[in-house]
Amino acid sequence: MQANPGANPATRDGAAPLLSIRDLSIALPAGGDRPYAVRDVSYDLHAGEILCIVGESGSGKSMSANAIMGLLPSYLKPERGRILFEGRDLLAQDEATLLGMRGKDMAMVFQEPLSALNPVMTIGEQIAEVMRVHHAYPGEACQRRVLELLEFVGLPDPAALVHSYPFRLSGGQRQRVVIAMALALEPKLLIADEPTTALDVTTQAQILALIQRIQAEKGMGVMFVTHDFGVVAEIADRVAVMEKGVLVEAGPAAQVLNHPQHPYTRRLIAAVPHGRAGDGAEARRKEEVVLDVRGLRKTYVSGGGLFARKRVVHAVDGVSFSVRRGETLGIVGESGSGKSTIGKCLLRLTDIDGGELHFDGQDIARLSERQFRPLRRDVQMIFQDPFASLNPRHTVGRIISDGPVANGVPPAQAEARTRELLELVGLEASAFDRYPNQFSGGQRQRIGIARALALEPKLLVADESVSALDVSVQAQVLALLDTLQRKLDIALIFITHDLRVAAQICHQVIVMHKGKVVESGPPDQIFDAPQHPYTQRLIGAIPGKEWDPSAIRAAA
Structure with a gap:
């Protein structure tokens, strides 16, 4: 994939993309450090693929993810462009339609799981709530689904865990709970926004392996937002690099990681800690x-x-x-x-x-x-x-x-x-x-x-x-x-x-x-x-x- 704002949605093995962003521009309020949070951005995500959106803070990588979910703050509105999910423009849908799609068709995993979980509800109640909102898995089927999800994401003793509160879990366990909630209705699109940034290296490795397993077994499309090129090298099929709201480079992971073309991409990769002490x-x-x-x-x-x-x-x-x-x-x-x-x-x-x-x-x-x-x-x-x-x-x-x-x-x-x-x-x-x-x-x-x-x-x-x-x-x-x-x-x-x-x-x-x-x-x-x-x-x-x-x- 090359950065080409005007291109038509690409195909992969003859199939249309699951998600296609075209010419997306999101204006910032007057007085900001630049006119647009995201400017003329275009990229595709196919089913069964992990696309990593990489860039520094303020690059706009999370902004486009929030726009997909319809979670932009009220003072930020897409000025132009389209967000096509299975051919349907999400920017043209009303809030009720988007609410029905969140969780069911597309779901999001956030960076800080503790802030994403209700501290006064048990883990079981929070996962079950996702299904009740969409009238899925009625009665005892809901409880069975909750236990099944906790087991699927690798949490120990699900029967006891459903009665626990978030503060009793470790950071890695809380992130697994958030992932279980996102998977409750088996969405086709999973957006993960810096989900491993605050985690220790071994816990991070477990969460990355879990997301890869989910993507492989469920065949869903995964958009993984990160600033960590080590994570990109570990899981990405394709990579899109953003700088100050602009998509500066995109392509297969091996190409971007090993043969970067844009100076900004090269600078980011050169800054990755290399694990060798300095001279002298x-x-x-x-x-x-x-x-x-x-x-x-x-x-x-x-x-x-x-x-x-x-x-x-x-x-x-x-x-x-x-x-x-x-x-x-x-x-x-x-x-x-x-x-x-x-x-x-x-x-x-x-x-x-x-x-x-x-x-x-x-x-x-x-x-x-x-x-x-x-x-x-x-x-x-x-x-x-x-x-x-x-x-x-x-x-x-x-x-x-x-x-x-x-x-x-x-x-x-x-x-x-x-x-x-x-x-x-x-x-x-x-x-x-x-x-x-x-x-x-x-x-x-x-x-x-x-x-x-x-x-x-x-x-x-x-x-x-x-x-x-x-x-x-x-x-x-x-x-x-x-x-x-x-x-x-x-x-x-x-x-x-x-x-x-x-x-x-x-x-x-x-x-x-x-x-x-x-x-x-x-x-x-x-x-x-x-x-x-x-x-x-x-x-x-x-x-x-x-x-x-x-x-x-x-x-x-």
């Missing part, structure tokens, strides 16, 4: 140990009472490691492995149950809060969500300079240093007087990095600091962190669930599983020759691991 990594390591952790322990206890047993979770169980000046130590693992709890312990954001934390010649694990407070300027954190960690009522200048001022730096000197830091992290000094909501996600993360550097720390802890960013912005932030470390010679602890990112930026890596370190070593060793079965499973679950974009990266 070992040379930058110094002998000075900034932090030495020995036998760190943190246990959480919940529940307990007359009828409930206490639940004890050993979040961090006897963990030891050290990090030197000029070194990046990666801590990798899935949700619940204990990696983020380690970060909280290092910053004394949670109580420590045992072990030693030797920093700057002191065991900070044994210091009181009053004793530790002067050391906080030396240990700073970069958070996962830069928007949530920045006060929306304060200017960027105040956000960055407040820390130094609180530590006795004269305001004029703190302001001058803040403007220097903004330029150091790649922002204009004029950003000083603007507010967080005036910046993109990547720019806000740069502001968070500048704030963390304002007190000139000896140790930075980055907790999933690039996991929410698009691949090209992620590459920019990783390069920035590497450059800053070269200039400032600081120690960095990089917490992540993405082994490719860890292998690219880290000098040493420790792998966490259920509170324990199961493997440690240089990234090449961990990535190329993992020893522990758990590490092997993590590496094996990386999407698109067989795809090698090195030639494209070198050319770019």
Whole structure:
């Protein structure tokens, strides 16, 4: 398939497309950063095919998916074009007709399953509601269908699960429930909008395998919206690449992934983390140990009472490691492995149950809060969500300079240093007087990095600091962190669930599983020759691991 807005709906093996989008344009309100959210976009999706729509945030990839389902916000209306589903123009249908088609003919799986599920309804009730709305599977047949769907998507003990509420399920289990709801009436079209972005690598692999199995067994057409080229390499039959509302490239997956034609596609692929540490990594390591952790322990206890047993979770169980000046130590693992709890312990954001934390010649694990407070300027954190960690009522200048001022730096000197830091992290000094909501996600993360550097720390802890960013912005932030470390010679602890990112930026890596370190070593060793079965499973679950974009990266 080639990007050709004026083409007639293509055929595949003599069959007309299941879905055909032609010349679709969706105008943005006046004052937006561009006139159209989607402009003159055309592509086809056939039954039995997985089409990946790929692009960065703001590219318009989700907008066209929402237009198909008739879920655009009221202030956005298709200005021209057609959306043909089995030859019927969806843009010409009234709301009642579209309501009857949603779930029955076409269904959608959203990125965040918890927000897509009703917290006060059981899982069984929510799946059954889909069928009741369409008057399908009456009486006991509805309950049998619910159990059948839960079993089909691979959830354990469906008979018990139907009585559970969403908050009791893991993220991967909730996503399987949402998929079960989407499949309830066996629609012909399944739209999946970033359904694996927030999931751990092993859970992500399970959901991708499930969607592939569903597509193969049911013969439905699947539109998979994503910014992850690893996912594209894993599941796509065809790919459509969008940039700023325009379809810039489209074709079979092998062609787009291995022989991209458009400069934007090549830039995206070149930015994919490649799982290899940068040049000179070992040379930058110094002998000075900034932090030495020995036998760190943190246990959480919940529940307990007359009828409930206490639940004890050993979040961090006897963990030891050290990090030197000029070194990046990666801590990798899935949700619940204990990696983020380690970060909280290092910053004394949670109580420590045992072990030693030797920093700057002191065991900070044994210091009181009053004793530790002067050391906080030396240990700073970069958070996962830069928007949530920045006060929306304060200017960027105040956000960055407040820390130094609180530590006795004269305001004029703190302001001058803040403007220097903004330029150091790649922002204009004029950003000083603007507010967080005036910046993109990547720019806000740069502001968070500048704030963390304002007190000139000896140790930075980055907790999933690039996991929410698009691949090209992620590459920019990783390069920035590497450059800053070269200039400032600081120690960095990089917490992540993405082994490719860890292998690219880290000098040493420790792998966490259920509170324990199961493997440690240089990234090449961990990535190329993992020893522990758990590490092997993590590496094996990386999407698109067989795809090698090195030639494209070198050319770019």
